[in-house]
Structure formats: structure tokens, C-alpha cells
Amino acid sequence: MDGTRGVLVAADKFKGSLTAVEVARRVTAGLRRVRPDLVVEALPVADGGDGTVAAAVAAGFARRTVRVAGPLGDEVTAAFALRGSTAVVEMAEASGLQRLPEGVLAPLTASTHGSGELLRAALDAGARTIVFGVGGSATTDGGAGMLSALGARFLDAAGEPVAPGGGGLAALASADLSGLDARLSSVELVLASDVDNPLTGPKGAPAVYGPQKGASPEDVARLDAALARFAEVLGTAVGPRAAEYAASPGAGAAGGLGYGAMLLGARFRPGIEVMLDVLGFAPALDRADLVITGEGSLDAQTLHGKAPAGVAAAARAAGKEVVAVCGRLALTPEVLAGAGIARAYALTDVEPDVARCIAEAGPLLERVAERIARDLDGAGGPR
Numbered sequence: 001m002d003g004t005r006g007v008l009v010a011a012d013k014f015k016g017s018l019t020a021v022e023v024a025r026r027v028t029a030g031l032r033r034v035r036p037d038l039v040v041e042a043l044p045v046a047d048g049g050d051g052t053v054a055a056a057v058a059a060g061f062a063r064r065t066v067r068v069a070g071p072l073g074d075e076v077t078a079a080f081a082l083r084g085s086t087a088v089v090e091m092a093e094a095s096g097l098q099r100l101p102e103g104v105l106a107p108l109t110a111s112t113h114g115s116g117e118l119l120r121a122a123l124d125a126g127a128r129t130i131v132f133g134v135g136g137s138a139t140t141d142g143g144a145g146m147l148s149a150l151g152a153r154f155l156d157a158a159g160e161p162v163a164p165g166g167g168g169l170a171a172l173a174s175a176d177l178s179g180l181d182a183r184l185s186s187v188e189l190v191l192a193s194d195v196d197n198p199l200t201g202p203k204g205a206p207a208v209y210g211p212q213k214g215a216s217p218e219d220v221a222r223l224d225a226a227l228a229r230f231a232e233v234l235g236t237a238v239g240p241r242a243a244e245y246a247a248s249p250g251a252g253a254a255g256g257l258g259y260g261a262m263l264l265g266a267r268f269r270p271g272i273e274v275m276l277d278v279l280g281f282a283p284a285l286d287r288a289d290l291v292i293t294g295e296g297s298l299d300a301q302t303l304h305g306k307a308p309a310g311v312a313a314a315a316r317a318a319g320k321e322v323v324a325v326c327g328r329l330a331l332t333p334e335v336l337a338g339a340g341i342a343r344a345y346a347l348t349d350v351e352p353d354v355a356r357c358i359a360e361a362g363p364l365l366e367r368v369a370e371r372i373a374r375d376l377d378g379a380g381g382p383r
Contacts, residue, residue, distance in 0.1 A: 005376070006287050009027045010292070010293050011294040012047065013046070018365070019044075019051060030373065048274065051090075053088055063081060065078065068114035068117035069113045070094065070095070076094065094115045106138065110165050111139060112257055116150045117149045129190070133192045134192065134258070140165075142169065143259055168226075174233060195258065197252030205223075273310060323343045324345070327357050349371075350364055
């Protein structure tokens with residue numbers, strides 16, 4: 001090997017086994033065991049879904065915690081990340097499926113109210129730019145709960161607040177957004193999402209994502225009608241843009257939270273692109289000769305806006321070689337090459353038993369990283 005080589009470890013979590021921070025630590029340990037001369041820099045990444053706040057904290061943001069409402073109204077401790085006047089907020093911290101009691105799904109009643117409280121906490125902390133990562137939501141309420149927490153009012157025919165969750169919106173008679181937190185008008189709100197679904201219809205939030213949240217076919221129909229009612233009533237409150245937003249790509253993100261975010265003036269950007277900017281990926285990439293990315297399963301979904309694809313695209317544009325680590329590999333070498341990944345190293349290469357791969361992911365990943373280190377040739381890249 002000619003000279004000291006720089007390696008950037010920019011991988012996402014192995015869901016259910018290792019956080020992105022743990023992946024970086026294990027890969028670094030395996031590399032250095034074989035090649036102590038390597039200069040290894042770790043930059044855990046996320047694409048806006050769960051793990052986004054943790055990635056920001058690993059990149060130097062301060063972790064802040066606040067008590068907010070969980071999806072069913074019980075109080076939970078949720079975190080956001082702050083550096084200077086930029087906050088990273090992860091809706092799943094407050095309103096994610098992992099916040100539901102084990103075995104409980106609540107497609108009609110789960111609310112994004114806690115996500116709105118997280119946004120308010122970021123405003124209270126002085127944030128002027130808020131990166132709002134969505135993914136893993138338990139909710140299908142169109143962002144109504146979030147908007148309520150920020151000062152909006154959604155009332156039934158008797159003038160009482162509608163019940164929480166998407167199901168409650170069926171009784172919506174009037175909406176008043178005049179009480180929204182005034183600070184929102186002077187804040188840049190960036191929604192980090194790769195979802196391009198509209199709010200309702202065959203490709204809308206209830207139809208596409210409702211079943212993942214426990215919605216039966218009857219529930220899906222109820223939620224779709226309730227969200228259509230939500231958009232209709234908002235048309236009276238805010239005018240034609242309510243219908244325009246409902247039909248826009250991204251309105252269906254996180255059970256329609258994208259729609260609520262649009263009403264707050266949010267700008268949509270692909271999640272991994274936003275996070276790479278926020279995490280300082282470009283300067284770290286400049287210092288690297290080889291980039292190691294990855295996630296638990298490298299499969300067809302990886303190619304559609306997931307973190308490894310975004311990392312590989314940025315690295316390829318900079319002329320840097322990329323390899324990937326994963327638990328399971330379901331992409332051909334040709335497809336990997338098309339995505340800018342020279343080679344993928346899977347845990348199943350060293351341990352065919354998938355259950356053991358999940359249970360012993362850390363030590364196995366170190367062994368995989370040792371293989372990468374041994375494969376480094378004189379040009380600094382794996383053979």
C-alpha cells in the first residue's frame with residue numbers, strides 16, 4: 001500500500017441489530033485490527049427515518065430531550081438534536097411505531113401531537129432551521145395532531161375538538177390555523193423524506209401505508225375518507241392550496257404528516273441528501289480515499305433513496321471508491337456497480353445462519369471489516 005490511506009465509514013444502522021454508531025465502531029475495529037496504519041473516520045448516517053437524531057448527535061450535535069405525547073397520548077421522553085440554530089427532529093421519536101405498547105397498533109387513533117410538541121421544543125431552543133425526518137410513523141392523521149400542538153384548532157359540529165387520530169377527522173366541521181405558532185413563519189422547515197405519495201386515493205397514505213400500521217381494509221376506507229374530509233375543510237380555512245397540497249407528491253409521507261408540513265411551508269428534500277448536508281459529509285469525503293457504506297439489508301429498496309445509495313452516489317460523483325457492508329445481500333454485482341458500489345460484504349458470507357447473524361452482528365461485522373482491510377490493494381481499494 002502506497003502511503004497512508006483514508007477510509008470513511010458512512011453506514012446506516014443494521015435494523016434490529018446495530019445502530020449506525022455501533023456499525024461504524026465495529027467496522028473501524030475490524031479495519032484497524034488488520035491495518036493499523038489506516039486513517040479511519042466514522043460518520044454514521046441516516047436517511048431521515050429512525051436513527052436520524054442519533055446520527056446527528058454522533059456528528060457533533062447536542063442531544064436534547066423533552067417530554068411529549070406519544071401516539072396514544074401517554075407521555076414519553078423524546079430527543080432532538082441541536083447545533084447552533086439548526087435542529088434535527090425525528091417524528092418517530094414522538095409518534096413512531098416503536099412508541100406503541102408491544103403488540104398494540106392504533107391506525108385510527110394514533111396522533112402526531114407529540115411531533116408538533118417536538119417542533120415547538122426545537123423552536124424554544126432557538127432553532128431557525130429545522131430538518132424534520134419522517135419514517136416509521138404509527139399515525140395516519142394528516143399531521144392534524146402536529147398542527148394542533150402548534151396552535152391550530154380542529155372542531156366538530158358542536159364546536160368541540162375532534163378526537164385524536166385519523167379516524168377522528170371524519171367528524172371535522174371547521175379548522176382554524178390562525179393560532180399557529182408565529183415563529184414558524186420565520187423558520188426554514190425541511191422535510192427529509194423520499195415518499196412521493198399523495199394524501200389520499202389508491203396511492204395515498206391510508207391505502208399504501210395503513211396496512212403496515214394495523215389498518216384493516218375497512219380502516220383504510222375510513223381513513224381515506226377522513227383525510228379527504230380534512231383537506232376539504234382546510235380548503236375553507238386556507239383556500240385552494242389545501243387541495244393542491246393534498247394532491248402533491250409527498251403529502252402522504254408519514255401517514256399524511258407531509259401534508260401538515262406543507263401547510264407549515266415545509267420544503268421537501270430527499271432524506272439522505274438532507275442528512276449528508278447536515279452531517280458534514282462533503283468535507284469528510286474530501287479526506288477519504290475509500291468509503292464504506294451499508295445497512296442491514298442491501299436489496300431493491302436500497303436503490304430508492306436509502307442511505308447507502310445516497311452515500312454511493314455522492315462518493316462516485318467525487319471519484320471515490322465505495323464498498324458496502326450488510327447483513328444480507330440481495331443485489332447482483334451488476335446492480336451494485338450501477339449504484340456506484342464496487343463490492344458488498346455480507347455477514348452471511350462468514351455466517352450462513354441468519355439468526356446468528358442477527359444475534360452476533362457486532363463480532364461478525366468486525367470479521368467482515370477485517371476482510372475489507374485484507375482486500376485493500378496498492379491503490380487503496382478492495383480487489
